[in-house]
Amino acid sequence: MNTTLFLxxxxxxxxxxxxxFLVAAGLTLVFGVMDFINLAHGVQYMLGAYLxxxxxxxxxxxxxxxxxxxxxxxxxxxxxxxxxxxxxxDRDHLEQVLATFGIIMFLNQGVxxxxxxxxxxxxxxxxxxxxxxxAQGVLYPVxxxxxxxxxxxxxxxxxxxxxxxxxxxxxRAGSTNAPMxxxxxxxxxxLFMIVFGFGAMLAGFAGIMIAPILSVEPGMGDTILxxxxxxxxxxxxxxIRGAFVAxxxxxxxxxxxxxxxxxxxxxxxxxxxxxxxxxxxxxSMLIYVLMAAVxxxxxxxxxxxxxx
Amino acid sequence: MPRSSRIIPLLLFAALAxxxxxxxxxxDGYILNLVSRVMILAIAALALDLIxxxxxxxxxxxxxxxxxxAYAMGILASHGHDGFFTGLxxxxxxxxxxxxxxxxxxxxxxxxxxxxxxxxxxxxxFYTASSLRAYGGDDGLTVxxxxxxxxxxxxxxxxxxxxxVLASLIAAYxxxxxxxxxxxxxxxxxxxxxxxxxxxxxxxxxxxxxxxxVISGMIGGLxxxxxxxxxxxxxxxxxxxxRSGELIVMVVMGxxxxxxxxxxxxxxxxxxxxxxxxFTEHWKVIFGPMLxxxxxxxxxxxxxxxxxxxxxxxx
Amino acid sequence: MAETATAxxxxxxxxxxxxxxxxxxxVTDDVSxxxxxxxxxxxxxxxxxxxxxxxxxxxxxxQPDAGQVFLGGSDITALSPDKRARAGLTRSxxxxxxxxxxxxxxxxxxxxxARSGSSFRFFGTVADEAALNSEALAMLSEVGLAExxxxxxxxxxxxxxxxxxxxxxxxxxPKVMLLDEPMAGAGHDEGQRLIALxxxxxxxxxxxxxxxxxxxxxxxxxxxxxxxxGRIIATGTPDAIRxxxxxxxAYLGEEVAHA
Numbered sequence: 001m002n003t004t005l006f007l008x009x010x011x012x013x014x015x016x017x018x019x020x021f022l023v024a025a026g027l028t029l030v031f032g033v034m035d036f037i038n039l040a041h042g043v044q045y046m047l048g049a050y051l052x053x054x055x056x057x058x059x060x061x062x063x064x065x066x067x068x069x070x071x072x073x074x075x076x077x078x079x080x081x082x083x084x085x086x087x088x089x090d091r092d093h094l095e096q097v098l099a100t101f102g103i104i105m106f107l108n109q110g111v112x113x114x115x116x117x118x119x120x121x122x123x124x125x126x127x128x129x130x131x132x133x134x135a136q137g138v139l140y141p142v143x144x145x146x147x148x149x150x151x152x153x154x155x156x157x158x159x160x161x162x163x164x165x166x167x168x169x170x171x172r173a174g175s176t177n178a179p180m181x182x183x184x185x186x187x188x189x190x191l192f193m194i195v196f197g198f199g200a201m202l203a204g205f206a207g208i209m210i211a212p213i214l215s216v217e218p219g220m221g222d223t224i225l226x227x228x229x230x231x232x233x234x235x236x237x238x239x240i241r242g243a244f245v246a247x248x249x250x251x252x253x254x255x256x257x258x259x260x261x262x263x264x265x266x267x268x269x270x271x272x273x274x275x276x277x278x279x280x281x282x283x284s285m286l287i288y289v290l291m292a293a294v295x296x297x298x299x300x301x302x303x304x305x306x307x308x
Numbered sequence: 309m310p311r312s313s314r315i316i317p318l319l320l321f322a323a324l325a326x327x328x329x330x331x332x333x334x335x336d337g338y339i340l341n342l343v344s345r346v347m348i349l350a351i352a353a354l355a356l357d358l359i360x361x362x363x364x365x366x367x368x369x370x371x372x373x374x375x376x377x378a379y380a381m382g383i384l385a386s387h388g389h390d391g392f393f394t395g396l397x398x399x400x401x402x403x404x405x406x407x408x409x410x411x412x413x414x415x416x417x418x419x420x421x422x423x424x425x426x427x428x429x430x431x432x433x434f435y436t437a438s439s440l441r442a443y444g445g446d447d448g449l450t451v452x453x454x455x456x457x458x459x460x461x462x463x464x465x466x467x468x469x470x471x472x473v474l475a476s477l478i479a480a481y482x483x484x485x486x487x488x489x490x491x492x493x494x495x496x497x498x499x500x501x502x503x504x505x506x507x508x509x510x511x512x513x514x515x516x517x518x519x520x521x522v523i524s525g526m527i528g529g530l531x532x533x534x535x536x537x538x539x540x541x542x543x544x545x546x547x548x549x550x551r552s553g554e555l556i557v558m559v560v561m562g563x564x565x566x567x568x569x570x571x572x573x574x575x576x577x578x579x580x581x582x583x584x585x586x587f588t589e590h591w592k593v594i595f596g597p598m599l600x601x602x603x604x605x606x607x608x609x610x611x612x613x614x615x616x617x618x619x620x621x622x623x
Numbered sequence: 624m625a626e627t628a629t630a631x632x633x634x635x636x637x638x639x640x641x642x643x644x645x646x647x648x649x650v651t652d653d654v655s656x657x658x659x660x661x662x663x664x665x666x667x668x669x670x671x672x673x674x675x676x677x678x679x680x681x682x683x684x685x686q687p688d689a690g691q692v693f694l695g696g697s698d699i700t701a702l703s704p705d706k707r708a709r710a711g712l713t714r715s716x717x718x719x720x721x722x723x724x725x726x727x728x729x730x731x732x733x734x735x736x737a738r739s740g741s742s743f744r745f746f747g748t749v750a751d752e753a754a755l756n757s758e759a760l761a762m763l764s765e766v767g768l769a770e771x772x773x774x775x776x777x778x779x780x781x782x783x784x785x786x787x788x789x790x791x792x793x794x795x796x797p798k799v800m801l802l803d804e805p806m807a808g809a810g811h812d813e814g815q816r817l818i819a820l821x822x823x824x825x826x827x828x829x830x831x832x833x834x835x836x837x838x839x840x841x842x843x844x845x846x847x848x849x850x851x852x853g854r855i856i857a858t859g860t861p862d863a864i865r866x867x868x869x870x871x872x873a874y875l876g877e878e879v880a881h882a
Contacts (some may be wrong), residue, residue, distance in 0.1 A: 007430065012376030035566075037420055037423070049356075084600060087604060088603075088604075093366070093420055093423065094360075094366050094556075094560070095603050096559055097366070097368070097423065097553075097556065098556065098599060098602075098603045099599070099600045099603040099604070100559060101553045101556075101557065101599065102595075102596040102597065102598070102599030102600040102603070103596060103600065104596070105592040105593075105595060105596035105599065106592065106593055106597055106600075108592070109590050109591075109592040109596065110593055110594040111592065111620060113590055212476070222549070222550075226427060226428065226431050226549060229424045229427060229428065230424075230428050232424075233421060233424045233425060233428070237421070239418065244481075277441070277442065279437075280439040280441075281436050281440060284431050284432070284435035284436060284438070284439050285436060286434070288428050288429060288432035289433065289482040291425065292410075292413045292425075292429075293426055295413060295416065295417060295421070295425060296413055296416065299416050299417045299418075299421065300421070399797075476790045486745065486746050487745050489748045489749065489750065490744055490745050490746055490747055490748065490749055491736060491741075491742045491743075491744040491747070491749045491752075492742055492743055492744055492745050493745075493749070494725075494729070494733060494736070494742075494749050495733070495736075495742050497724065497725075498722050498725070498733055500724075501722045501723060501724045501725070502720060502721070502722050502723075504684070504716075504720060505709065505716075505720045505721060505722060506705075507684075507703070507704040507714070508682065508704060508705075508708055508713070508714055508720070509705075509708055509733060509734050509737050509791065509795065510705050510706075510708035510709040510734075510738065510795065511705055511737055511742070512703060512705040512706075512739035516742070516743075519743065
């Protein structure tokens with residue numbers, strides 16, 4: 001096995017993991033605090049990417065587009081919260097699933113109307129183009145390193161906010177007992193809006209960052225949504241720490257799995273044509289097998305939030 | 309059981325039985341095809357209502373069983389095994405196996421975890437099918453012809469096939485009705501209402517829920533087998549998570565926990581889709597908000613709405 | 624359950640050294656007691672003493688950290704709640720727990736169904752099973768709910784739901800019953816009915832009664848144990864307990880003033 005390839009795929013796995021974390025963090029927070037299962041979270045991510053396309057086209061520069069797109073993503077998220085989501089907080093999960101499913105339909109179609117169905121793209125910012133040598137013969141794209149760095153920085157920031165600020169304390173309290181927090185005089189409506197806005201921005205940020213690398217198209221949020229679900233189920237619903245660990249784990253398993261399953265199968269003695277026929281099927285199953293394994297031993301995930 | 313619960317299904321099946329005869333006056337190929345598709349998906353919706361409406365098990369991966377049934381037919385056919393009964397048996401067995409394994413794991417979880425883990429297993433089936441390059445992968449697999457019944461191309465006749473599908477729907481309905489009214493059904497519904505109380509009485513919900521899940525999966529497999537026959541095409545899209553979501557929409561929109569509601573919901577969904585897409589390719593922009601409004605304001609789905617109109621406010 | 628004339632009655636339920644901690648808090652502290660044939664053994668104690676936690680451990684909804692539970696001589700500590708129920712141990716819940724979507728009759732019939740044959744029967748309408756229905760109706764009559772047999776359990780009054788829980792417990796033909804504060808929220812008449820029911824039943828079904836209502840306890844109980852901070856500080860006849868100075872100090876002193 002090629003060590004260079006292995007290292008590169010590890011980094012790719014880390015990059016995917018970091019992106020997954022950004023999306024999953026919002027999802028798990030919203031579920032932990034508001035007990036709200038938001039299928040439409042993936043569209044936040046997609047909206048971030050589309051807004052990045054538009055604002056980069058307008059300003060000519062991804063760095064200028066970033067704050068604008070973030071702000072727009074936040075506004076759109078809050079509009080959704082006020083118009084639809086807040087009326088669903090006290091409904092049962094099935095109804096939340098259905099309503100947010102309707103929102104996905106609406107927005108996936110909506111972006112087609114506004115931006116067209118053809119895939120769009122955003123150019124990588126000039127200073128981040130190209131690759132740098134990390135070690136002997138290991139070249140890695142600068143932009144992807146930037147994503148990893150930005151993602152880890154946000155993760156750290158989130159950790160600091162949740163654990164060392166007043167808002168974070170309210171979020172943690174709301175996660176364990178929202179009615180009590182409300183009874184203590186905290187404006188629970190505002191807290192929910194803040195949590196929701198946070199989540200929307202995190203997902204939007206992930207979408208903005210990924211726009212130069214992935215093609216921006218309708219429905220791109222759906223795949224990442226399901227992966228994010230797997231992340232929070234493994235990590236434990238309501239737990240940011242769990243989401244982080246699970247996201248990195250899944251990013252690595254999925255990426256390395258796709259690259260090396262065929263080789264591993266051959267290592268076990270399977271013939272090349274068989275390995276190539278069966279390999280892709282197995283590698284696409286890996287993270288679900290992982291999820292099943294975790295849930296078998298820990299039905300509430302690795303780090304279930306207290307009080308759930 | 310209230311009288312309406314006996315009359316409505318009878319009316320439904322009577323109406324369905326009459327449709328091919330109407331076709332003598334209209335473009336019957338299109339109508340037959342559409343209503344066949346409605347009935348086939350109604351079978352899958354029925355399967356889901358059994359565990360969702362009566363067992364409170366929100367499976368977000370039920371389309372996987374449609375896919376498994378379809379691929380059973382397609383894969384066997386591509387290897388020259390095109391017998392109807394052989395294909396059906398394999399479809400049911402494969403669905404049962406998938407349901408047993410994924411159900412055994414999923415049912416160890418509750419609530420939201422269950423929804424997400426069934427979603428994930430559904431995705432797993434989807435991606436596995438997409439990676440089967442030998443059987444078309446992403447693009448799917450065209451099947452040469454419908455299954456042969458004892459060597460004869462009987463099913464080639466759309467009208468005869470329609471009645472085969474109708475018979476399957478009625479059979480599935482009767483089976484589900486019997487199950488719901490049986491001892492087993494009572495335990496399942498008890499577990500839905502109060503699992504703790506059921507344990508205190510002496511019932512462990514798990515084996516019953518697993519059995520229901522397997523039965524439900526098998527009926528879903530039947531649906532997929534028939535779908536592959538109808539379209540003579542098999543594709544991973546049959547088991548996308550959107551399809552699973554649509555199944556849930558059908559069940560809830562019709563009125564969950566009634567069985568015939570699932571049939572009504574499937575019909576309403578597909579007919580609405582056909583109608584709206586006649587106006588615009590962007591029909592989902594209309595359907596999405598409609599769904600949100602239905603959830604917010606129409607409790608109990610179509611059946612509930614009709615019952616309230618007919619009988620005053622029963623709540 | 625043989626009743627010998629002179630020997631000590633047979634022990635039906637026995638707890639040995641039960642211990643349960645929640646984090647640093649010792650909720651059940653080396654609890655041992657037994658319930659004998661023909662008796663009602665009441666457990667009293669101030670709020671927060673750990674009475675409901677004890678019931679959860681006996682019925683299997685919570686696993687103790689140490690200690691054992693014996694039903695009729697068999698160690699049931701490792702059994703799941705449903706297995707314990709089938710072995711003959713029934714319980715009521717502090718917050719009345721019935722099946723709201725089923726009628727009162729169906730609730731009781733389900734309890735009968737649990738002990739009569741397999742429930743993996745997919746054909747055959749259970750509502751038509753005469754044996755289940757007649758037994759269920761008999762249980763409902765026992766608790767005075769026969770007229771409400773067809774009412775959905777969710778629509779019954781609070782007291783009727785309580786009675787239904789009793790009917791469900793009786794329908795299981797238990798060897799021992801655990802009652803978790805059955806008098807709570809019961810009006811005067813209903814309370815009297817419950818006391819009468821308990822007196823009627825104790826000859827055939829011994830009971831472990833967790834209760835706050837001192838009037839009821841001293842009327843029906845043959846023995847009383849006092850649970851304070853998870854620990855049994857005294858066991859004895861109601862009179863002995865009333866006179867026990869430790870108990871008076873820890874608990875009864877306040878209750879006597881309120882009774």
